[in-house]
Amino acid sequence: MTTDPFAPAVRGIDEPHPARAALRAAGPIVRFEAPAGGPVWIITDDVLARQVLVHPQVVKDPAQAPPGWDRWTAGLEPAAADQVSLTTLDGPAHTRLRQAHAPLFTARRMGGHAERFRQIAHDLLTACADAGEMTDLVADFTIRYPLTVVCDVLGVPLDRVDQAIAACRGMYADDPEEIGRAMAAFGELAAAALEEGAEGVAAELRDRVPGEITESDLHYLIFTLIYAGQLTTDPSLGFLIARLLGRDDARPDTAGLDALVRETLREHSPAPFSLWRFTSAEIELAGVRLPARTPLLIDIQGINTAPDRTIGPGLAFGAGPHYCTGAHLALVELRAVAEVLLTDFPHARLAVPHTDLRQSGLGGIQGTRLTTLPVHLRG
Numbered sequence: 001m002t003t004d005p006f007a008p009a010v011r012g013i014d015e016p017h018p019a020r021a022a023l024r025a026a027g028p029i030v031r032f033e034a035p036a037g038g039p040v041w042i043i044t045d046d047v048l049a050r051q052v053l054v055h056p057q058v059v060k061d062p063a064q065a066p067p068g069w070d071r072w073t074a075g076l077e078p079a080a081a082d083q084v085s086l087t088t089l090d091g092p093a094h095t096r097l098r099q100a101h102a103p104l105f106t107a108r109r110m111g112g113h114a115e116r117f118r119q120i121a122h123d124l125l126t127a128c129a130d131a132g133e134m135t136d137l138v139a140d141f142t143i144r145y146p147l148t149v150v151c152d153v154l155g156v157p158l159d160r161v162d163q164a165i166a167a168c169r170g171m172y173a174d175d176p177e178e179i180g181r182a183m184a185a186f187g188e189l190a191a192a193a194l195e196e197g198a199e200g201v202a203a204e205l206r207d208r209v210p211g212e213i214t215e216s217d218l219h220y221l222i223f224t225l226i227y228a229g230q231l232t233t234d235p236s237l238g239f240l241i242a243r244l245l246g247r248d249d250a251r252p253d254t255a256g257l258d259a260l261v262r263e264t265l266r267e268h269s270p271a272p273f274s275l276w277r278f279t280s281a282e283i284e285l286a287g288v289r290l291p292a293r294t295p296l297l298i299d300i301q302g303i304n305t306a307p308d309r310t311i312g313p314g315l316a317f318g319a320g321p322h323y324c325t326g327a328h329l330a331l332v333e334l335r336a337v338a339e340v341l342l343t344d345f346p347h348a349r350l351a352v353p354h355t356d357l358r359q360s361g362l363g364g365i366q367g368t369r370l371t372t373l374p375v376h377l378r379g
């Protein structure tokens with residue numbers, strides 16, 4: 001295959017990723033060269049993907065990665081034995097940690113924050129509009145809003161949002177020392193949300209996690225919520241706002257907003273691939289024999305945008321035991337921005353033609369975000 005799905009690239013907002021169609025055409029499970037070396041098998045078929053996502057011999061623990069993989073090149077978290085995390089635990093230990101989180105992120109609970117999220121969106125967009133006639137929403141708003149929202153839900157004081165922004169930006173660095181500094185800042189954010197008297201989901205989580213979870217484990221769990229919440233919602237906001245303001249088919253009334261949000265997430269899945277998975281024993285998938293410690297990825301973006309895709313839930317939030325913890329939070333917060341734009345900024349419009357907008361990505365398994373999103377918020 002000539003087109004590398006892991007290469008960094010810049011392309012037009014609605015231009016399909018050049019590798020997706022080729023991957024799909026190559027079969028339901030396709031061998032490719034992994035960024036950290038050796039083969040990775042990419043699942044391109046919806047039905048097979050859902051089988052893999054619940055397969056008992058497909059695990060997430062980085063301890064099962066191919067021997068010799070460099071953790072930084074592969075973008076892997078520490079092994080589950082070294083650091084407890086929702087994203088790397090498997091089996092009963094994962095289930096227990098999920099049970100601690102689940103009641104804190106239900107549709108009902110997150111729906112209860114909708115008015116507060118609209119207020120946050122209104123205030124931040126008003127500040128952007130007051131700052132100048134034209135504003136680039138991806139320069140500040142699309143990172144500041146999701147971090148303000150997630151800090152508010154967790155109970156991190158909002159005067160720390162700038163620290164959260166700096167910490168998230170630090171995670172994009174190549175330098176492990178800078179990532180270490182960002183992790184230390186996340187630790188401070190978590191500690192602030194867990195201070196005596198602090199109220200929010202972080203303090204509730206502390207009361208719900210299994211007894212063996214240490215304070216430092218708890219900091220890591222809170223880091224995951226903040227970082228996973230920003231990494232995905234930030235790019236989604238750019239695509240959503242561009243679509244809402246810039247495409248003729250996309251000025252729905254508020255009743256159509258949930259569909260618009262879901263459709264944007266399907267077309268521009270912010271996690272284009274699942275996180276890494278590995279076989280814990282030899283298994284066979286679609287006739288292909290895979291030895292233990294084989295890396296696997298689900299091509300979420302390719303599956304979600306397949307031309308023959310039947311109607312049904314997409315894979316933007318994953319599926320199975322690792323289904324996104326923050327899915328309801330994300331849906332409510334994205335919708336809140338769209339509502340505020342329609343109702344409080346009815347004359348908002350793109351400052352450039354929709355087709356001029358570009359998306360770029362760092363490559364690997366990471367998604368893309370708009371390079372700029374110039375908008376006249378007051379028309």
Ligand code: HEM
Binds near residue numbers: 087098229315325329
């Ligand atoms: C549009 C926004 C979002 C998208 C598209 C998204 C997507 C995903 C996907 C695809 C997974 C599964 C990865 C895998 O199985 O390999 C996942 C897991 C996760 N997400 Fe999200 N996410 C979003 C927002 C959020 C938010 C706001 C939070 C914060 C609460 C969050 C927290 C998590 C966590 C903690 C996991 C790990 C769950 C586990 O492994 O059990 N996500 N997300």
